[in-house]
Amino acid sequence: MQFSSIKGFKDILPSEALTWQRLQEEARRIFRYSGFQEMMPPLLEMTELFSRSIGEETDIVSKEMYTFTDSKGRSMSLRPEATASLVRAYIQHRLYEQNPIQKLFTIGPMFRHERPQKGRFRQFHQIDAEIFGDPGPRSDLEIIVLGMSLIEAVGLTGLSLQINSLGCPKCRSGFRNELRGYLLGRKEELCADCRRRAETNPLRVFDCKVETCKTVVSGAPSILDFIDKDCRIHFQALQEDLQVLGVSFTVNHMLVRGLDYYNRTTFEIQTNRLGAQNAVLGGGRYDGLSKQLGGPDHPAIGFALGMERLVALLEEQAQPETHSPDIFIVGLGALAEKKVLQWVYELRRQGIWVEMDYSSKGLKAQMKRADRMGASRVLIVGEDEIGSGKAVLRNMNTKTQDEVSLENLLQNLRKVIV
RNA sequence: GUGGGUGUAGCUCAAUUGGAUAGAGCACUGGGUUGUGGCCCCAGAGGCCGAGGGUUCAAAUCCCUCCACUCACCCCA
Numbered sequence: 001m002q003f004s005s006i007k008g009f010k011d012i013l014p015s016e017a018l019t020w021q022r023l024q025e026e027a028r029r030i031f032r033y034s035g036f037q038e039m040m041p042p043l044l045e046m047t048e049l050f051s052r053s054i055g056e057e058t059d060i061v062s063k064e065m066y067t068f069t070d071s072k073g074r075s076m077s078l079r080p081e082a083t084a085s086l087v088r089a090y091i092q093h094r095l096y097e098q099n100p101i102q103k104l105f106t107i108g109p110m111f112r113h114e115r116p117q118k119g120r121f122r123q124f125h126q127i128d129a130e131i132f133g134d135p136g137p138r139s140d141l142e143i144i145v146l147g148m149s150l151i152e153a154v155g156l157t158g159l160s161l162q163i164n165s166l167g168c169p170k171c172r173s174g175f176r177n178e179l180r181g182y183l184l185g186r187k188e189e190l191c192a193d194c195r196r197r198a199e200t201n202p203l204r205v206f207d208c209k210v211e212t213c214k215t216v217v218s219g220a221p222s223i224l225d226f227i228d229k230d231c232r233i234h235f236q237a238l239q240e241d242l243q244v245l246g247v248s249f250t251v252n253h254m255l256v257r258g259l260d261y262y263n264r265t266t267f268e269i270q271t272n273r274l275g276a277q278n279a280v281l282g283g284g285r286y287d288g289l290s291k292q293l294g295g296p297d298h299p300a301i302g303f304a305l306g307m308e309r310l311v312a313l314l315e316e317q318a319q320p321e322t323h324s325p326d327i328f329i330v331g332l333g334a335l336a337e338k339k340v341l342q343w344v345y346e347l348r349r350q351g352i353w354v355e356m357d358y359s360s361k362g363l364k365a366q367m368k369r370a371d372r373m374g375a376s377r378v379l380i381v382g383e384d385e386i387g388s389g390k391a392v393l394r395n396m397n398t399k400t401q402d403e404v405s406l407e408n409l410l411q412n413l414r415k416v417i418v
Numbered sequence: 419g420u421g422g423g424u425g426u427a428g429c430u431c432a433a434u435u436g437g438a439u440a441g442a443g444c445a446c447u448g449g450g451u452u453g454u455g456g457c458c459c460c461a462g463a464g465g466c467c468g469a470g471g472g473u474u475c476a477a478a479u480c481c482c483u484c485c486a487c488u489c490a491c492c493c494c495a
Contacts, residue, residue: 004486007486007487058493059492059493059494060493060494063493064493064494080494081494081495110495112493112494112495114492114493114494115419115420115490115492116487116488117488117489117490117491118488118489118490119494119495120493120494120495121495124495125495126495127495193491193492204493207493207494209491257494258493258494259494268495275489275490276490277494277495279494279495282494282495283495304495305495306494307495308495309495310495330453330454332453362452362453363453363454363455364451364453364454364455365448365455366454366455367455367456368454368455368456369455370455371455371456372455372456375455378454378455380453380454382453392453392454394454394455396455396456399454399455399456401454
């Protein structure tokens, strides 16, 4: 029986792990100086948390969750996204009592049972950032700039920022009716899916890739003409602040997002290099969610960044990073090997990456191994060197070698390496 | 859930109209150098040709079924 990983679940292999580590290090660094605190909610929650927040009718909840019933008959689900859990924790632990503005982030896996394809997996990883407690556009700005900074910090270029406003629920229902009316008026030109959507969820027609639907949509009314005065002022202020900071963006009134809880600002950072997937990062404001989940009526905004997607772009753009030992020590003969063993562990205690070979092979084989591992220096210690008290230190790049005294060897090596 | 594409060595790929012990490059192991790596040369190891069934004197090649991977739809990070 040959086991393999299950569909949509990927091993992050050693060759990719350094890129993943670097992404997380950059994220944590930027979050720290931006005042965001990390928290780690569990991966499993009551199913109802997700259905109540994301929306019963959304694809995510209606058909993509990994859901099971526990021994007491309670329905629980692996999280398909992180925001619901963060809001639950925010309410449960009354984090707002400690500080009215809470800036939080979390990094970890999400699970959705969809058919995998390029840039889409059943277990995937997100970096999530959220600001709780501030209704104003400056928090929208902060969240968006944070996402942009992260992408810049890892060296990714050629992405575009798209923003939109969905208004508040009141404006949206007016718009929804207007849009539905427009779409039904041109029903004949829509694909079968969109005819259905026009009735159930007209905003989704904006996402359709069928040409005739795109044509219909291009003449559709814009949400931005329907949002009320406060929503308009909010959106206007965000745009002005983005300009103040020199962040370029595109207003895309067709940017609608699939989760029910969004209101006002939504945004995506997009690429055209990931096949059918274009969003690397997406998010928006969700002012009503805390209250809807039984907490205080506090506003919030956040984003989720797809780590697989970001890593894929990074790998396409740059060579993967590698690590190699600071030094490789060759021991020839039983006596030398024992000394080498001691030095290896002593140097490692000092934080120096040392490797040796355990197979008691000849010098040639060990040199080859040192070379394969990319060691820039090799210390050669045989019976002769033990006798004379001087070992050979070879620089693998310049092909030069020097004698090193075995007395105070560790200090001598430290000097060379550091 | 629905379509298309692809399954041959660890990786990337060959194999003529169906033809004999299925090959190459890279990687790996050993040797050429008994104490010096990369480059070069030589040798070696590594395959149920995705699985099962069928057609045929003969199948990696043709047919059927299944499986896996992949891309796309749906939807999303």
